[in-house]
Amino acid sequence: MATAIFTDAWAVAWCRELTTSIAYRQAAARWEGALVLILEADAALGIDPELAVFLDVHHGTCRSARAATAEDRETAPYVLQGNAAAWKRILAGEVEPLTALMTGKLRLTQGSLAKLLPYVQAAKELVAAARRIPSTFPPGW
Amino acid sequence: MTVRQTFRSTAAPGLALDTFPMRLWRKAKRHGIWNPEDIDLQPDAADWQRLDAPERDVILRLSTLFQAGEESVTLDLLPLIQTIAEEGRLEEEMYLTAFLWEEAKHVEMFHRFLREVAVAEGDLAHYFTDSYRAIFCEALPTALQRLRTDPSPQAQAEASVTYNMIVEGVLAETGYYAYHHMLERNGILPGMQQAVVHLRADEARHMAYGVFLLSRLVAEHGEPVWEAIEQRLNALLPPAVGVIQELFALYDPMPFGMQVDDFLGYAMSQFEKRSRRIERARGQTLEEVLHLGAEATDGNEAEAPQ
Numbered sequence: 007m008a009t010a011i012f013t014d015a016w017a018v019a020w021c022r023e024l025t026t027s028i029a030y031r032q033a034a035a036r037w038e039g040a041l042v043l044i045l046e047a048d049a050a051l052g053i054d055p056e057l058a059v060f061l062d063v064h065h066g067t068c069r070s071a072r073a074a075t076a077e078d079r080e081t082a083p084y085v086l087q088g089n090a091a092a093w094k095r096i097l098a099g100e101v102e103p104l105t106a107l108m109t110g111k112l113r114l115t116q117g118s119l120a121k122l123l124p125y126v127q128a129a130k131e132l133v134a135a136a137r138r139i140p141s142t143f144p145p146g147w
Numbered sequence: 148m149t150v151r152q153t154f155r156s157t158a159a160p161g162l163a164l165d166t167f168p169m170r171l172w173r174k175a176k177r178h179g180i181w182n183p184e185d186i187d188l189q190p191d192a193a194d195w196q197r198l199d200a201p202e203r204d205v206i207l208r209l210s211t212l213f214q215a216g217e218e219s220v221t222l223d224l225l226p227l228i229q230t231i232a233e234e235g236r237l238e239e240e241m242y243l244t245a246f247l248w249e250e251a252k253h254v255e256m257f258h259r260f261l262r263e264v265a266v267a268e269g270d271l272a273h274y275f276t277d278s279y280r281a282i283f284c285e286a287l288p289t290a291l292q293r294l295r296t297d298p299s300p301q302a303q304a305e306a307s308v309t310y311n312m313i314v315e316g317v318l319a320e321t322g323y324y325a326y327h328h329m330l331e332r333n334g335i336l337p338g339m340q341q342a343v344v345h346l347r348a349d350e351a352r353h354m355a356y357g358v359f360l361l362s363r364l365v366a367e368h369g370e371p372v373w374e375a376i377e378q379r380l381n382a383l384l385p386p387a388v389g390v391i392q393e394l395f396a397l398y399d400p401m402p403f404g405m406q407v408d409d410f411l412g413y414a415m416s417q418f419e420k421r422s423r424r425i426e427r428a429r430g431q432t433l434e435e436v437l438h439l440g441a442e443a444t445d446g447n448e449a450e451a452p453q
Contacts, residue, residue: 102381104388108317109380109426110419119415120407124392126385 008140011097012045012057014073016139021061021071023135030135031066034128038064039117042074044087051090051144058087063132084117094147096133103129155237167359167439168238171352175245179352181345183256188338191264198335202402203265206336208394209326211271212279214257216319219283220310221250226294227306233298242356249349256342264336278389286383287314300368301375304361308379311357315350316421317387321414323347329403358421359439362428366436373429 009015024030044058058074060082072078079085088096092111095101104126106112107119114122122129156162163169195203228243261267275283290309293302327343330336364372391414395407428436 101377102384104384105377105380108384108415108418109422110415118408119411123388123411126388 008142010142010144011093012043012059012073014059016141017059017061017071017073019139020059020136021068023138024061024063024068024132027131027135030128030131033066033131034063034125035066037066037125037128039083039121040064040078042079042082042085042116044074044079044085044115045093046087046089048090048144051146053090053144056087061132082116084122085115086112087115088112090144090147094143097136097141099133099137103133155235163238163437166238166437168236168242168356171356171359172238172242172245175242175249175352179245179249179349181252183252183259183342186256186259186338186342188259188263191260191336191338194335194337195264199402201398205398205402205405207261207265207267207271208274208397209322210257210260210265211267211274212390212394213319213322213326214254214261214271215275216283216314217250217253217257219287220314221247221254223288223291223310224250226291227303227310230294230298230303239356239360246353246356249353253346253349256346260339260342264339276390276393278386278393281386282309282314282318282383282390286386300364300372304364304372304375305379307357307360307364308376309383311354311360312380312418312421313383313387315354315357316418317384317414318390319350320347320354320417321391321410323350324413325405325410328409329405333403354421358424359436361425362431362436362439363433365425365428366431366433369429373426376425 009019040060040062042058042060044056045053047054047056058079059071060074060078061071062069074082086107088106088111092101092106096103096106096112101109101111103112104123107114198206224243224247228240228247231243232240261271287309290302290306294306323343323346327340327347330340330343361372361376365376388411391407391410395401395405401407
């Protein structure tokens with residue numbers, strides 16, 4: 007059953023995909039640090055307020071996931087945010103996460119870019135896992 | 148057999164003097180006149196003797212990467228110049244002659260450093276990492292040589308992304324920024340500090356041309372070119388960033404207090420600015436792009452201290 011993106015159920019499905027992905031497990035074998043990913047508010051798409059998910063990723067697996075709480079946003083080692091247009095292209099595989107970061111479409115608002123960059127392949131597999139989730143999108147997405 | 152039917156410069160309206168390439172050409176003539184032989188490297192040679200082994204190694208490593216990089220861009224620019232010339236873009240070709248001349252001077256400058264200051268003998272190839280080779284031995288020459296048989300707009304865009312956005316924009320500009328910052332902060336190698344100021348001014352004009360070229364291609368040919376740009380960035384940003392990561396992974400601690408964030412933060416902010424300028428071309432006419440103003444550049448492409 008398809009789930010709406012950036013919701014609690016979607017985060018859980020994403021977590022499940024990551025845990026079963028051999029490619030992700032290999033690429034992220036040394037990764038430490040939970041992520042909060044934010045889809046910025048967009049009134050035209052009915053996204054108001056912004057939506058955010060929390061992924062507790064660690065050493066190639068996903069330990070838990072949920073709709074991000076206020077505390078998650080404050081304490082997560084890495085917070086990345088982007089607007090709907092950016093996430094649409096990332097989730098469609100048209101733009102890689104690193105390209106989105108370097109071109110300012112995705113912004114790292116918390117955490118060290120230097121620590122993220124050794125995990126370019128892990129980021130690709132993270133997004134590839136999200137693409138495998140049967141998802142629904144806001145009208146007009 | 149008549150090969151050429153007309154001459155641009157003798158027919159009305161003549162050269163398009165108010166276009167962006169001609170502005171770059173005038174800036175290059177005015178501000179790009181520096182001679183690598185005029186840089187006094189004797190103080191640098193004295194400083195070199197006082198550096199410890201890790202300090203010498205990191206400077207030698209960076210200088211070697213810069214030297215080979217400048218050699219690569221000097222060799223690989225020619226197919227793009229040929230392509231531009233064959234399209235009859237006289238003003239762009241005029242600027243590109245200055246561009247190539249400047250790259251050649253960069254080769255000479257680093258060669259002087261390696262021979263006269265570092266007194267580096269033997270093969271320095273052990274300094275080239277996997278990501279470096281992926282870009283300078285494979286991606287760059289392949290993209291530019293391709294233009295000999297495929298001068299399509301998409302091929303030109305991929306070549307310019309590789310050369311101007313990745314090699315010059317991510318690696319050279321970021322590298323020279325950090326290199327100069329390192330030398331200046333530590334008060335060493337004054338000759339190379341002076342040289343890098345010139346290099347940075349030259350490279351700023353080169354990247355401004357790259358922004359112009361990609362913008363022109365996008366304005367002229369639309370989404371197929373934009374998609375080619377994005378796909379090329381997707382492919383080359385990882386190894387480009389890999390060059391920086393591989394450098395920092397080799398030293399613990401990194402000499403001179405260099406921080407990887409110094410490289411990355413600057414690289415990202417400059418890259419983002421250029422990307423946005425090129426993306427604006429998706430909604431611009433060719434005429435608007437040809438007459439790009441100061442907003443198309445960083446403002447750094449003009450002059451270096453004399």
